[in-house]
Amino acid sequence: MCGLTGIVLGILALVGVNPGHLLPPALIVFGGSLLLGGVISMRPRTLQVTRSGTETQMVAYRNSPAAGGIEILTGLAAVVLGILSVIMAPSWVLLLVGFLVVGAALLMVSASFAGAALRVFASA
Numbered sequence: 001m002c003g004l005t006g007i008v009l010g011i012l013a014l015v016g017v018n019p020g021h022l023l024p025p026a027l028i029v030f031g032g033s034l035l036l037g038g039v040i041s042m043r044p045r046t047l048q049v050t051r052s053g054t055e056t057q058m059v060a061y062r063n064s065p066a067a068g069g070i071e072i073l074t075g076l077a078a079v080v081l082g083i084l085s086v087i088m089a090p091s092w093v094l095l096l097v098g099f100l101v102v103g104a105a106l107l108m109v110s111a112s113f114a115g116a117a118l119r120v121f122a123s124a
Contacts, residue, residue: 002033020090024082027098031078034105038071067109074105 009026013019042065081098085091 002029002036006030006033023095024085024090027082027085027095027102028079030102031075031080031082031098033075034071034078034102035075038068038073038075041071042068070105070108074101078102078105 006026006029009022009029013022013026078098078101081094081101085094085098088094
């Protein structure tokens with residue numbers, strides 16, 4: 001939902017519907033999404049399998065703690081930059097830096113996820 005909201009705000013800003021007031025909330029939404037995604041990815045996801053009276057617990061996927069930390073910190077930075085941009089009546093420098101931070105975080109997190117996925121498929 002956060003991605004969809006940010007895309008709608010970005011498209012409206014591209015069309016010309018008051019971009020100075022639509023882009024800072026889009027940055028705040030993307031930052032909040034990164035923040036929540038980082039918190040959720042820090043928890044391991046487990047799968048419990050029961051076989052004939054015995055219980056076996058297997059870890060299905062665990063994201064890199066560093067990637068989760070990067071998501072949390074960059075999400076927090078994006079939210080702060082978005083709020084500052086709202087307060088300073090659109091500061092384009094703060095907006096551009098915030099979107100660069102979000103893009104860099106997504107690049108690092110996707111590279112970490114791709115490496116983990118490749119390790120899973122290589123060991124199978």
